[in-house]
Amino acid sequence: MKTTFLLAALIISMVLAGCQPSASTGVLTTATSVVPPTAAPAATATPAATDSPGKPVVTSTAVTAAPSTGLPGSSLFEVAWDDRSPFAAGLVTGQQAVLEQQPGASVYHLDVALSDDMTTVHGREEVRFTNTEDVPLDSVVFRLFPNLTGGSIAVSGLTVNGQPVEPIYSLEDSVMTVPLSEPLQPGQQAVLAMDFDVVVPTDPETSNYGTFASFDDVLALAHFYPMIAVYDDEGWNVEIAPPEGDVVYADSGYYLTRITLPDEQVLVASGVTLDESRKDGQQVVTVAAGPARDFYLAASDAYQVVSQQVGETTINSYAPRSLQRGSGEVLDIAAAAMRSYEDHVGPYPYTEMDLVSTATSALGVEYPGIMALTSRIYDGQYQQYLEATVAHEVGHQWFYNVVGDDQLDDPWLDEALTQYITLLYFQDRYGEEGYDGFHQSLESRWDRVNDEAIPVGLPVAAYSEGGEYPGTYGAIVYGRGPLFFEALAQQMGQDEFDAFLRDYYQTFSWNIATTEGLRALAEKHCGCDLEQLFADWVYPK
Ligand SMILES: [Zn+2]
Structure with a gap:
């Protein structure tokens, strides 16, 4: 799903209060190549x-x-x-x-x-x-x-x-x-x-x-x-x-x-x-x-590309020349996020990952192997949203593309899980401070609806105008949703949860996951009954 400015604004300013983006994210490393658009690889076709x-x-x-x-x-x-x-x-x-x-x-x-x-x-x-x-x-x-x-x-x-x-x-x-x-x-x-x-x-x-x-x-x-x-x-x-x-x-x-x-x-x-x-x-x-x-x-x-290699995968960041500094940051964040998600969840499947600057009015939107980011996060007034946006959209390669879901009826399966692994990215990259900063941002999203126990597992329409909980989509699916996975880890035990997350990725790879499938697999791992936890957090009241 897309992350919108409205939904993200408050949160990400809290992220930045909690963890300063590393100074190292802003420079093109020696591993980075800058290729002008006219220097595309020579034609190889017969x-x-x-x-x-x-x-x-x-x-x-x-x-x-x-x-x-x-x-x-x-x-x-x-x-x-x-x-x-x-x-x-x-x-x-x-x-x-x-x-x-x-x-x-x-x-x-x-x-x-x-x-x-x-x-x-x-x-x-x-x-x-x-x-x-x-x-x-x-x-x-x-x-x-x-x-x-x-x-x-x-x-x-x-x-x-x-x-x-x-x-x-x-x-x-x-x-x-x-x-x-x-x-x-x-x-x-x-x-x-x-x-x-x-x-x-x-x-x-x-x-x-x-x-x-x-x-x-x-x-x-x-x-x-x-x-x-x-x-x-x-x-x-x-x-x-x-x-x-x-x-x-x-x-x-x-x-x-x-x-x-x-x-x-x-x-x-x-x-x-x-x-x-x-x-x-x-x-x-x-x-x-x-x-x-x-x-x-x-x-x-106008696109120019900067690239980095992570394992067998080439990560490319495309943006106009005027946005090259931001484009280098996008590249470094994507590389770090990919390493983090491979550690916690499982392998990125492709030999290529692309991030492109576009005129989207969302902060970012995910597609298979490619993510569209708004040009407004590369510099200027929205630059503070860059890191969380890139880490989030990269996370969707695991939860949306490899593990699919009904994005209209079960948006939490990709959005909340993506937010959860974004939290792991901040922890991996900045330690406790990074974890606390992004965690605060999730809590403050939920705070926007006064921490009401609105279920996280509803269709988008339930959180939309005319739905049961209008106006709560960002607060619940992006805020309370990832906090559910923390509660789940607490109930299952962290080690069991970690194994479950890898197994879930493996089990539902290239298929469509469901709430019941997720629960059944989690219960198999913990040998426990999660009915009450799902009733408290996920299921319709
Ligand atoms: Zn999303």
């Missing part, structure tokens, strides 16, 4: 990758065999739907086995072209969907988020296994239901293909916190393509998100994306670049990301 109107290859090792399932192959890439070798480069050595898991994860092939003025996107999407449920499905449901976030997306030429289909639109055209001519049985697959055209808003204030906007020389492209919704115990689980929270609830999938954009733009995206070429004032970049819950990209002709 001419066939971009010049041919046919099927460009992705890698020299790409499998080109036709799928044996009788499904249409991809028209965009010479890669079999089941071939996950393009995604190996994006995963650290210890995570390669993930590629063998979840054979039913959706495989997205995207080909998108950004207009010269960076305000429209023309795209083609082909996605191989597998029915991983235990019931037949008579439709596949997509979300069209640009229709909710201040812009628009229009789909045309929709086909299922090559046959034209007319979709049905609902929820302010943010839901596109694709009827199937016969139900898709459990384990069966279908290839859905479509063209889409996106108009990107140019006013960040009216475009979902500027997370989907072309503004101030930065294109921020959040959830811009047709995304398959989650089918769960509610069926196809779709709703319009309240403004306080995140809009997306998604399964993990695999994204192979080719992006064509003006040559002078510096592109930053989920995943890793497989190849890149430049011609006639355009660049064509092929990116592989997965497993991942979304595919995000940002671009700007």
